[in-house]
Amino acid sequence: MALTGVYSSQNTSLARRKLSSTVRSLAANNTRTNLVFASLPVIVTVLVLAVPLLAPHNPLVPAGPAFQPPGHNGFLLGSDSVGRDELSRVLYGMRTSWFSALAVIASGLLIGVTIGSVAAVSGGWIDALLMRFTDIFLSLPGPVLAIAVVAALGPSLVHTLIGVGIVWWPFYARVVRGEIRSLAARPHLEAAKLSGVRVVRRTLRHLLPGTLPALVVTASLDIGNLVLTLAGLSFLGLGAPAPAPELGAMSARNLTFLLQDYWTAVMPGIGILILALVGNLAGDGLRSLMKDR
Amino acid sequence: MLAMAVGNLSENNSTNIQQVSDSSFDSQSSRAIWDVKPVAVIDDLNVTFKRSNETIFALRGVDLAINPAEIVALVGESGSGKSVLGLSLLGLLDNNSKPKVTGSVRVGDVDVLGASNSQLQSLRRHQLGAVFQDPMTSLNPTMRIGKQLNEVTSSTEESIELLRSVGVPDPEKRLGAYPFELSGGLRQRVMIAIALGGSPKLIIADEPTTALDVTVQAQILELILSVREKASTSFLMITHDLGVAGMVADRIVVMYGGQIVEQGTTKTILETPKHPYTQGLLRSRLTLEGSSKGKISTMSGEGYDARTLPIGCGFSPRCECSVELCQVSAPELREFHDDHALSCWKDTDKYQASQPTRPPTASSEGNDNLDRSPLDKDALDKASPAAQEKGGEVLVGDLVVSFKVGSARSRSVLKALRGVTLEVKPGSALAIVGESGSGKSTLLRSLVGLNNLSSGSMTAPPPGEIQMVFQDAGASLTPWMTIQDLLNERLLAGGVKSKLERQKRAIAACESVGLHPQMLQAKAYQLSGGQRQRAALARAIVIPPKVLLCDEPTSALDVSLAAIVLNLISELRQRLHMTLLFVTHDLAVAKIIADEVAVMYLGQIVEQGTTQQILHNPMHPYTKSLISAVPGGSRIRQTLRGEPASALATPTGCSFHPRCFEAVPKCTQNEQLLYVSKASKGHFVRCAVALGVD
Numbered sequence: 007m008a009l010t011g012v013y014s015s016q017n018t019s020l021a022r023r024k025l026s027s028t029v030r031s032l033a034a035n036n037t038r039t040n041l042v043f044a045s046l047p048v049i050v051t052v053l054v055l056a057v058p059l060l061a062p063h064n065p066l067v068p069a070g071p072a073f074q075p076p077g078h079n080g081f082l083l084g085s086d087s088v089g090r091d092e093l094s095r096v097l098y099g100m101r102t103s104w105f106s107a108l109a110v111i112a113s114g115l116l117i118g119v120t121i122g123s124v125a126a127v128s129g130g131w132i133d134a135l136l137m138r139f140t141d142i143f144l145s146l147p148g149p150v151l152a153i154a155v156v157a158a159l160g161p162s163l164v165h166t167l168i169g170v171g172i173v174w175w176p177f178y179a180r181v182v183r184g185e186i187r188s189l190a191a192r193p194h195l196e197a198a199k200l201s202g203v204r205v206v207r208r209t210l211r212h213l214l215p216g217t218l219p220a221l222v223v224t225a226s227l228d229i230g231n232l233v234l235t236l237a238g239l240s241f242l243g244l245g246a247p248a249p250a251p252e253l254g255a256m257s258a259r260n261l262t263f264l265l266q267d268y269w270t271a272v273m274p275g276i277g278i279l280i281l282a283l284v285g286n287l288a289g290d291g292l293r294s295l296m297k298d299r
Numbered sequence: 300m301l302a303m304a305v306g307n308l309s310e311n312n313s314t315n316i317q318q319v320s321d322s323s324f325d326s327q328s329s330r331a332i333w334d335v336k337p338v339a340v341i342d343d344l345n346v347t348f349k350r351s352n353e354t355i356f357a358l359r360g361v362d363l364a365i366n367p368a369e370i371v372a373l374v375g376e377s378g379s380g381k382s383v384l385g386l387s388l389l390g391l392l393d394n395n396s397k398p399k400v401t402g403s404v405r406v407g408d409v410d411v412l413g414a415s416n417s418q419l420q421s422l423r424r425h426q427l428g429a430v431f432q433d434p435m436t437s438l439n440p441t442m443r444i445g446k447q448l449n450e451v452t453s454s455t456e457e458s459i460e461l462l463r464s465v466g467v468p469d470p471e472k473r474l475g476a477y478p479f480e481l482s483g484g485l486r487q488r489v490m491i492a493i494a495l496g497g498s499p500k501l502i503i504a505d506e507p508t509t510a511l512d513v514t515v516q517a518q519i520l521e522l523i524l525s526v527r528e529k530a531s532t533s534f535l536m537i538t539h540d541l542g543v544a545g546m547v548a549d550r551i552v553v554m555y556g557g558q559i560v561e562q563g564t565t566k567t568i569l570e571t572p573k574h575p576y577t578q579g580l581l582r583s584r585l586t587l588e589g590s591s592k593g594k595i596s597t598m599s600g601e602g603y604d605a606r607t608l609p610i611g612c613g614f615s616p617r618c619e620c621s622v623e624l625c626q627v628s629a630p631e632l633r634e635f636h637d638d639h640a641l642s643c644w645k646d647t648d649k650y651q652a653s654q655p656t657r658p659p660t661a662s663s664e665g666n667d668n669l670d671r672s673p674l675d676k677d678a679l680d681k682a683s684p685a686a687q688e689k690g691g692e693v694l695v696g697d698l699v700v701s702f703k704v705g706s707a708r709s710r711s712v713l714k715a716l717r718g719v720t721l722e723v724k725p726g727s728a729l730a731i732v733g734e735s736g737s738g739k740s741t742l743l744r745s746l747v748g749l750n751n752l753s754s755g756s757m758t759a760p761p762p763g764e765i766q767m768v769f770q771d772a773g774a775s776l777t778p779w780m781t782i783q784d785l786l787n788e789r790l791l792a793g794g795v796k797s798k799l800e801r802q803k804r805a806i807a808a809c810e811s812v813g814l815h816p817q818m819l820q821a822k823a824y825q826l827s828g829g830q831r832q833r834a835a836l837a838r839a840i841v842i843p844p845k846v847l848l849c850d851e852p853t854s855a856l857d858v859s860l861a862a863i864v865l866n867l868i869s870e871l872r873q874r875l876h877m878t879l880l881f882v883t884h885d886l887a888v889a890k891i892i893a894d895e896v897a898v899m900y901l902g903q904i905v906e907q908g909t910t911q912q913i914l915h916n917p918m919h920p921y922t923k924s925l926i927s928a929v930p931g932g933s934r935i936r937q938t939l940r941g942e943p944a945s946a947l948a949t950p951t952g953c954s955f956h957p958r959c960f961e962a963v964p965k966c967t968q969n970e971q972l973l974y975v976s977k978a979s980k981g982h983f984v985r986c987a988v989a990l991g992v993d
Contacts, residue, residue, distance in 0.1 A: 192774060193769045193770075193771060193774040193775040194774060194775050194776060194777040194778070195777075196749055196769075196775070197767075197769060197775040197776070197777075197835070197838070198777065198785075198788070199749070200747055200749075200762065200765075200766060200767050201766075201785070201788055201789040201792055201838060202762060202763055202788075202789065202792025202793065203788050203792060204792075207788075211777070211780065211784075211788075212777050212780070215779045216778075216779070
């Protein structure tokens, strides 16, 4: 009894050592792994741009019999309830998701960086006012606001994006403001001030470039978040109307076939998973790279 | 007492001091007969690191033995490998840098290089102690002092006793304090207490006083001596400052480029150094003795590049005596006399036979680059009509600057400047000297409008005609901009419209500060420490200002580099007819650069006069103690008690009285005024007692 105890504890310690050596070897080429992760969004963007060339079929037009399982009749990922190619629909859906996420991030950066930097540089009551304004938007629940916007303007992808875009910038504003405030306390800004550099140029050339690392990391970590949020809204029916290939909506509509023809609902889900994963890996990779520097 | 004796060891000392040091010598040699076994032996130690595909040869064949109760000072510039040596002894080489180590390191009976982790832990616990430069980072900020001490002691009583032994006042109360609640000096004392906790045989102290004010530094050095005396602990003092080494060490080991280039007793090294590098270090050291002003002699070139393995002597590129032999063959460390070893070809037969080569050409970092540089002085002079008008003056009247600190609920007022009156004549150089917290930097920043004044008046040239050089030159250069961009901005702001003209002026400015014009395309992180300081200077003078403010521009630099930068500033000031305000904590620096000195304490000027008056006839007790705290003089040591009071709660009466050794009862009540000395003209002293005024 006691003997087996000793033996098993030896065993676990051996296993632990093995595990730790694997972890260490992973950590050893950390930089290379991180570089690969950080370049993933670029690769995905290129692939997504090339979707019209890659997709075997038109995503809107039936190309054969319905409910073909993956690998049958030339449907690599099967076909859906009306015989459209699942692969093409997922690829086009990923394209829409990816660009939607990028669009929201771009608008968020534009608004957020402007408001954040103006607040940080002005200080005083302007800062207080802008930041309270930001807080108001931060307190709005994103999906609910998007539903309200779509309800008011009618269902369309653009309306959903507007709804999400309205609540997506405050975080960037806070990040930029924080970064600029800490940069502004550094000697190089005082030195620029003494050189006679005026406030606009000081902000643009001596402060904003310094916020880039933090913004890049935040934004890339946000891609995954946004893909999920947008897919969720689309799942609820707040997105492009029916025939358009949207990942969330495709999952939702094909949910009824999940038990018999699983691929119709699962394939779009895997598409979402891939995009969200790419965003998160890229964010983590970039963060480690920035930290190493 | 002992501090006085060892502190007195220096180049120019009297016979009486000779005696003292000789006697301390005898005790040393008699000790050597008794114990034969050194506490630590390093044998042929080689350490290389790998960082981002670059190999760094940190140590190259170092032999060192530390005897019981001996204080060995390891002296060298940054990059000489002295800290790596300390870390090797502790078995704490950074694993992320993939150190490759050959040779042997033995502490007591333990082979450090071959020891297991648990062996190393017990070694560090029982035989070794460590004190690092910044006690704030080596103490755990989230733990009370008492708890941290308890990790090395067995009882609270022992902790209290330990704190008392390192001179911490009210040890019972301090046990409950967090590190941030203590001053820098107290934190370093606590660090030493922790190091002493396991009653170690050897304490490795890596620049233990570099971050401290001079007066506090003197206290800590005295503490180290008394610890050695009481507990017979050996110390390895790692320092860049030969003055500090001279004050405490029995033996000095000079390192350069990962090798020991010279070692010997403190007296030998300070008085009869043989290696050109040691000689250069001693020459470029700033002391209060010797000729008062003018150019400091400097070594050419900048530090050693540990990424390449030199074929010959590592120092030969910077060495004045370098011959062909030095460049092709590396000298061995050989015993020269008793207790004096040297690694240099000079004085050997081979050296005499070898062909002399041309003297080392100064690199872009060369000290006398300035004289040779084809600077068109005209370009700079023409550029600024202001410079020809012979500068402007700075007038400050009863200046008060205070900051609100703390949260909204417990707001208190920090009085950084408490009525400063100052007049700087055009073209003169004023040094503002004081410890940290004296308000000297606040004064400078107020002059350029970086602080809001609370009250008082100030006349200074407009922003364009007053420029400032910061303490951390690297941080004052925007990291993502090139030097050219930064100079361009200054020129644009100064109204230089033509692009060609800007280009020309930038190159001229570079040449006048001894920076290669190629460096214009570099960013701050691509430059070395000295080049950064030059680039910062270039920006300040590319349009010559009337007034140049310098905020400790040399305190972060190596000794030899500091001397080069000081020479440069002096020269630029004379050439461009600038008025200079120079903030420093170091009176020796003030001596070199200034015509006048103002000594500040807690937001007030306590003494002001010409450099001669302040250095040779100091009247205020604070000035006197500052002067005696500068390492390496043959002066009577007057260690100051305690540390500067907080500017949040200035003492009543004379703010200096709690630390003053000449205080009389009335000092606690009456606020002191700035008096004019009757004896010497233009000498102001804020002390009625010293002047005999009633």
